[in-house]
Amino acid sequence: MPEPSRSKELPASLLTNPAMIEACRVRDFGRIFQLVKTRAGIYPSMIARRCDLTPSRVGEVTAGRRQLLHMDVIERISDGLCIPGHMLGLARRGWESPQGLTVTPRGPVETPPGDEPLAAGLPGADVDGILALAAEHDLSPSMLDALHSSIADYWRRDDEHGGETLRPAVVGQLRYVVNLLKEQRPTPMRDGLHSIAAELARLTGWTYFDARQYNQARAYFTEALGLAKAIDDRQFAANVLACMSLQATYQDKPGDALALVTAAEDQARGAGGTPRVLAMLAMREAFAHATLGNHSATHSAISEAHTCFSRISADDPDPAWVAYFDEPKLIVDTGIAHGRLGEAAFAEPLIADALRRERRSNHRGRAFHAIWLARTQLQRGKLDEACHTAMDALVPAAAVCSQRLVGHLREFYEQLEPLRREPAAVAFEARLRELLPRQISGSPRP
Template structure:
């Protein structure tokens, strides 16, 4: 029996229906999903599959108990259901125009892989690679040191150029280390399993940066299981923090709050780790900002700042994976949380100062932060400054491969729509064509 057929274009009668067009204009997904069922025969289970949602979430939307607000989720729904981008106030979707080499292909979300993509990495099989790994014999301390060095190199390359291009290498390393776990001396097995947990987290992060959220969740779940198997609470906290950030991007801020708080619980059981707690409180602040809960967001920001102040005099050693969270990162992330809340005038100087202090090599981070600075400036009507900041981000995107950054490009460009005839916007669009073309 053949698998499910891909979703075809929506009926022309539906696309022309005034009720449908108004629902799309308002982004009323309760009405959109109901009209799909009533007038196109697309039932909730099929909507869930096409949009990479759970059936229960689709049911809540159709019942009017839940909405969709995050741009990444709206784009995913548009692509899954083949709703023309213009109907939802989006740019033309990649499937609406013929594929060609050029600027806009660079900012379009990549095709999502089949759900079976990570299977080989998750379960060791009897492949030639696996047999050769087993034939190598027991792992040694020097092998472990070399593998840890590779992981640290992945961290640097992710920060400099984005994680999307790292996926094949990280998944291959994960497969290799998973095989080694079964041929390792008991004295080193814990270290190998902890290494596998970090590689699984990295694989999830790379997929997240590629906006392949479903696949990322599979790897994050594997990482969580491996860390839990060794009772590595700090590693568990790190994985949960990544899952919280992804939930924020995926339009699930309530889940993001829960995951951030669970990460904090895991970190507390590992002893006093003020820098880890500072980062985790900021993850919680992001989620509260998405929920438009100023009181909770400000409280989480205060807790993050207090924990960071304690970290200055901390005599222990923070885990290597959290040392990126320095003073300038605290400033920038505080500004981003405030910008998400709509407190743009407070956000702008914090993001600008953090960006000024950031190292030149941290190109993906600088691109993100430049776009957040542009967003805060645009909220205040500072069109010239916003386009200049976005121009800096465009310059940085030339050397990174991160569809998450590309998503910010698309979102910022869409928000410039009302100012399309203004000189700064015209100049920015020309610069965008030059940077991406």
């Protein structure tokens, strides 16, 4: 990003103000916007324009009626208001580096006594060099099977623990496979490597999406699309586009979500997508329509998903990556789509039924679905049930590293604000602070 003009910089007195430092530390953007207005004369309309936000959203945040949790929005605020990245828990922003900085070459550094240089001809100890050594053998179909098995294991561990700790291993394996693609190989082997690399890139993108680091997620999803395109795997390309559609719903971009999932459905149908794949995509389309608030289109997409699912046969050549979309997943996603529309009476029994059938080892899925069930119960005025259900989500939530999951918990916590003094809400907050104290440290207190 180019260096901002001096006229856009915040006064040093504001950036060093203890109130501003603390507001940035806990990402209290309502307080930040108030301080920017009173201390720097930057009014809400100007904040909205600089940060690519709507004036109404800036007003809601300033009034304390809404929080900003999405990483790309936080980055836009840092860049738009010239708040140094470290103050908001971000990496150093591009505009913070002085322009025209040159580095003067230095002379050779003498080797300290006792530190012998590497013997000539030995590769360096960098990761790429090590992986290149590992690649110096012929590939076999059994090796490709082993790589596919490791991906299945990564997904299982992602469900149980979240993707944050897995990411270095996944990225390392992605680099390894891409390195193998640099060599000439028979077409079946090369296509197999492209398929594995595409799956690893999608998984990496998913781990960033789950961490709410949306720019990085989009970069890896795009890489996965390119790898799938190289072997004309349009069903997998549809899967990646569906992931990007889901991410767009989290970024409050329902129009993009609908465009992406529509493209995904076109890809899948053109490739003779299986009924299970088409059912999964129809449900993602329902999510996009529900986020747009389009009731009839949402109901139509839900109906299409169930119709496609009813056509599933044991003989279908389903790709491995869609096996997760079973009957409980269809049911819970149907409930969530109704929940997104505010149709809590339809949503509650569906989500409750699916939750009873959820695998115990799928900690993140159980936590997500319990939170959705709690939200629908709260919409129906069932405060005690909602708080009890939400407490059931806390133990699996504490076992998983997922900022996306934390965001859902915070939203439910904020919805309790008018009822915060009720005994059930008090009990839930106490349990929340016991199990996940850091995740809600910036949330409002009664």
